[in-house]
Amino acid sequence: MADPIPVPVGILRLPRGPDSSGSRGFSCNPRNFQNPHNSQNSQDFHNSQDVQNSRAELRARFLRLLSSARGRPARFSLWNGLELRAEFGAADVHTGAFQVDSLQTPLGIQGSALLRCGDVLEFSFPLE
């Protein structure tokens, strides 16, 4: 009589991955109870009104740039030396991905696609 087929072990859940907000983590760490003063000082600097105003203005400019790129033919340079042409669509809120249309690939034209921003070194589009 052969050995019984071993019962596979179930898993309770998958390991939790990095925060989708893009933060570097360490905050939910029960070991992290040190230096409340230090973190408060750097917090004050980063939240000062002047800094906030500058950030808001830069963010607004960036968003206007992205919206002006919409619909235009863009060229993306990827980290592995690849250059792709596509029609720029949109970026997600964390600029984690670009949505593009009519992506020209060696296999043909992809109607709609997502490009991972971590792979994109730079992209350009004509202003007119």
Added chain:
Amino acid sequence: MAMRQTPLTCSGHTRPVVDLAFSGVTPYGYFLISACKDGKPMLRQGDTGDWIGTFLGHKGAVWGATLNTDATKAATAAADFTAKVWDAVSGDELITLAHKHIVKSVDFTQDSNYLLTGGQDKLLRIYDLSKPEAEPDVVSGHTSGIKKALWSSDDKQILSADDKTVRLWDRSTMTEVKSLNVAMSVSSMEYVPEGQILVITYGKTIAFHSAETLEQIKSFEAPATINSASLHPAKECLVAGGEDFKLYKYDYNTGEELESYKGHFGPIHCVRFSPDGELYASGSEDGTLRLWQTTVGKTYGLWKCVVPEEENAEAAKARTTLPGTAEEEIVAEEIASENSDTVYSSTPEVKA
């Protein structure tokens, strides 16, 4: 013998994982750090694989990463010509140590006071972490880039590997004690303090040497090129992985292949046993880390042994608690397809 097991897949890196290290056992459990070509090493809870944080600051691929014994500090070696020391509790960068070339390896002494680094400039450097601005002690002698450098013999000696040699150095005199020529390029090296064993991999060979004399104790041949191997703390078995994407487990005494697992979608670059020997972690070209059980079928961490009579109830409960995020769903699908119908299947039959 091909067996089946459901590894815990840790995603998050966007490039190949090239190195990983466990801390010792701490009051908070044990921890795992992964070095990745994406330049963002991550800290994870060792027994579950849960992400804790990412060390941000390197400007190039991170080739080596390590934790000190109590997981309060981390050190990383990168292609941006620096090694960095981090606070592993807060994630803050503490010290940046500039080098003249790519840094490949970092190792803390047991008291965490000194850091050993080695890299492409062929020099071993010893930094006093209480005086990071001071010039490090430098040990020269390697004729090709250093791939791995480790403290040994209670931090009184140093073991270092380059492409073709493994060398033993005395720390106090900073001179070479012994040198071993290796037939092929050394792919990995692990030092096991209890028993003073050095585990080296090259080609398809997994070799065990005395860390004191560098004499070979024994060696095994694997079916494929091996990139990394790790010896179980109790020295009953060892695990290895390499270019054929598979994990192999061997009996250390007999050399018999006990188990093998498919799962990764790319070559395996590093494998390490946890400090309690209950699981081992593998890092791959596919950008994931996977945690595997040493004894398949045990309840440990996120693995729960399912007894046949309870299985239907457990399976129903597990299905409803499956995480809902897209990324995790894709990984769950991938796990299900690798192991086909076994994860939530009905009671297995006993065959006569």
